[in-house]
Amino acid sequence: MIVREARAMNIKAKTNAISWAFIAVAVIMICAFYFYPMIQALIMSFQSGTGTNLSFVGIDNYTRLLTDSTFIAALKNTFLYLIVQVPIMIVLALFISVLLNDKDLKLKGFFRTAIFLPAVTSLVAYSVIFKYLFGTDGLINLMLLKLNLIAAPIQWITDPFWAKITIIIAITWRWTGYNMIFYLSALQNIDGSIYEAARIDGASSITQFTRITVPLLKPIILFTSITSTIGTLQLFDEVMNITKGGPGNATMTLSQYIYNLSFKYTPDFGYAATVSYAIVILIVIFSILQFKLAGDKNG
């Protein structure tokens, strides 16, 4: 009896050990390449010095953030992209997905594939293409001039205002189709009879959109706005390859600033880590905010 119980225990312990073995590698890798570096970064954010010569400076790095004009410029740019670009993109993606969900629409497959296509391109490749398209002598200016829409070429890359617009246009081009696919697959799960009933009740297309589609898609809209926010806060590839953060700091993002602090200027890893914690804090705040804004428990 005791022997049998011991054996059963033994087997149980063994399966338990095996079950942990299944997840062990993943857990170790995530700890080693996400959590351990984050702890290192936290420690580094209280240190300063050049290269590997770091010494503790208390909260000096954090107070430096408040007076650092490049950091403030990067923060402002990031907020501009968040406030202007993310809503434009989400509304556009929602609108396109609703049009595409029409069952009588012809060429649906073509439209869907075409609009989704930008989402499969490499960020670097499309950034370089956009840089050339929007160059002062680039194709966009040539076409606008030929159509007599503008009198002189627009400084898409070298003017502080237009450079921001160029970045916004580029990101919107790249990610609208990506977000659209999420809405489209959610729309396909909505029961068509709901719209049928609404139509019988005399609801217009706009009412159907605001009263049926948007509320039903709320979880997906929340999901895409969180991923877009996180993506915007991490913006790097486009800015690095289209404007290099310039002119001046006009398009500088937080990620680009961290890169410059660590690998372009005299390396100050401690301060770079402090800036990176600023991004982490922003991501946490925005995610909580968006959950709160989305309202109710199931939001």
Added chain:
Amino acid sequence: MAKRIFIYVFLSIAAIVSIFPFLWMIVSSTNKSVDVTQGRLLPGGALGENLSKVFESVDLVPALLNSAYISVTTTLLAMLIASLAGYGFEIFRTKAKDTVFSILLLSMMIPFAALMVPLYRMFGSISQTVPVIGIDTISSVILPTVTTAFLIFFFRQSTKMFPKDMLEAGRIDGLSELGVFFRIYVPTMKTTYAAAAIITFMSSWNNYLWPLVVLQSPEKRTIPLLISNLGSSYSPDYGVIMTVILIATLPTALVFFLMQKHFVAGMTGSVK
């Protein structure tokens, strides 16, 4: 009727704007640099010339090989690690494992920009003891990107639909737990693996920031580093650069068109 017309016009404009940069890239790869700057939008006859210039002056083949090696290795390792974990979390579910799982999910909130400095220093110190996985090695590019909480989550979600009876049948037939996983689970989950492999391959192939930080010697350059480098030259040969971008985009475009369904499933699967 007016509404119909509006829908078609709107979608056509959206489609043209989306495709235009691709068309321009393809057309420009067949034109000379001078013609590209003059805004030529018709295909020319300079593709051959551009191609031979690419192979003469740009280290495209080594970059392609580096990218291919990194992306394939990353994808294979990622599939193994993430599916084992996703399966483990779902099939051997306990309270303790659920807690571990939620902690792992937190890593999805960590921006890579915050990781790159400590990771760079980590690999810097590894360089001194184990140079093969230190800075400026292919392994240092692969290791931090192989395991993502997103993929583990993705496999766990898909495992929820898996018929558990099949696993029990395998155990009764005398298969070990690993045997059950490799002989029963893996073969039945082919579409999940396909979707996961595509998104992993694409993001690895296009990864820019980490390779930029960690790879220093020119002969180890990946495709995005090469394109970025060409794009920032002061006197660019547009025809040549567009040809390079075209060749570099072909593998991902091919994967996309051949496996579009899996691709979309991979992207949206996690939020269903």
